[in-house]
Amino acid sequence: MEVRPPLVDPEATARSGSAEPTTVTEQVKVPVGPGPDGSRPDAALAVEHLTKRFGDRVAFDDVSFKVGYGEVFGFLGPNGAGKTTTVRTLGTLIAPSSGSASVAGIPLSAKNGSAIRSRISMMPESPGLYVRLTVTENLQCFAGLYDLDDVPGRIGRALRAVNLEDRARDLCGSLSKGLRQRVALARALLNDPAVLFLDEPTSGLDPVATREVHELISSLREQGVTIFLTTHRLEEAERLCDRVAILNTTLRLIGRPDELRQQLFRRSLDVRLRAPLGDPGDVLGAVPEIERWEQTPSGYALIVPDPDLAAPAVARALVRAGADVLSIAESHHSLEDVYLELVNEDVEAKAR
């Protein structure tokens, strides 16, 4: 088994361990789009110190972030992290214990519930369709609940968006899980929401159905729909989201997926040699571009501030030392590494 060098930036983890989430970009870049009334460009979601407790159990704690109009915002976290509870709170289904938020430009309060709900839509974890009604009948019911005009036109457009026109007359009970998910998505599109909340839209779907949902989300993103997407699938967040936040009761990290990777992990070079160096300390220690190094089964892992600068210097030093170099490459860390690192940290912290 390959032994990994400690690649995590100790500073970054120390920061992420504090109450304040690590914000990668100094200022949260909020993409500017049309505001709710087409005028003032404002955040689609602005959340400040939001907390929800169920009795003694804290579902999420002191969460703050902003999402701009047109942005696809990923909300990542393990089971029980508080993702669904956050969505339900922002969707005015449950009241926060403390903190404040504005949703689609409207302050979150009991009084504004109906107004907020008419501007947003939510797709819950399970599609929740009336199984004894047809696809169209389901959508008709919700078009009525949103008090929408041009119901047939809207239903037609929503079904076209999810590619379900030919199943319009089918009973929802007869549809497969993936198709039901698509109906739920069509339902969420009916009212042209200012913010679309998707709670684990691909959970339980097979790879083909998952890909279809991903393509749908991508096309919504191209149309400028603001999406708040919760998931525990990292590749999903990485592929679909402009920015992601990692939640584990508290908000741990927030930023663009590539920035998170860079922030949390020191850049490093993987060096593979035919045979280990006789005296690696002398050879590698003499290269100023290397901050730290470790032996790996196939060679060495070098922590370097700038791989582009370090790689040629490392190559020269190795050749001078007579080593047979197989490869020198920058190692890549997926968002998954970032995520696991954070979540494991929390597990360890809890065990202590």
Place this chain on the structure above:
Amino acid sequence: MSFSWRRVRAILRKELRDYRRNRFVIGTMAAVPVLFIILPTIQLIAANATNKALTLRIGLSLLYMLVIPVTMPSVVCAYAVVGEREQGTLEPVLSTPVRREEFLIAKALAAFVPTLVIAYAVFGIFLAIAALFAHPVIVSAIFMGSHVLVQFLFTPLLAGWAIWVGIAVSTRSTDVRVAQQLSVLGSLPPLVIVALMSLNVISESTALAIGLAAALLAFDLLAWRVVAAMFDRERLVIGGRG
């Protein structure tokens, strides 16, 4: 945003469509009327003109028919809220702009309309059978006095009470069957008063009937306010866990 009948209609229409394809609801709606036509008709046939207990028998047969507006809404209402939660449809519905008053009125009407139609239809059929086949003395006894008035007045009022009890129980319950049983139990008290009157324990009079009806109406309105005040989106969404 103000109260929207459009939203009420949307839920009501969905509910009626759902009933039509729901074997359990259809079964209840079919079995109840059949049962409550057979029972009073037996009373009618068993009665004869000279029987001293004639009024008692007529009272009993009319009472049977008032069981319809008490039981049917309980059964259907429990389904309307707990059933939605079980299907997972409650969360999407509650995340639309629908207001609690709209949601509750829609759910109530969805039980009220079929109950009223069936109860009045059963009563109509009963009257027709009586008029055609029963002894003239019995017929005049039925149509005399406040029997018909009581039946018409109390059917919707008892149904109203049963509906609010049913909805109140099912917003707090996680199991359809338990909700149904509790609702039926909670719907019975007003029927007892009507029973005492129908069976002549308290002597029946038009004035008394109207007085009781007014009281029951007041209770119905009060129950509606209580249920609306009890309505809690959060509780409905997170279920019994909160």
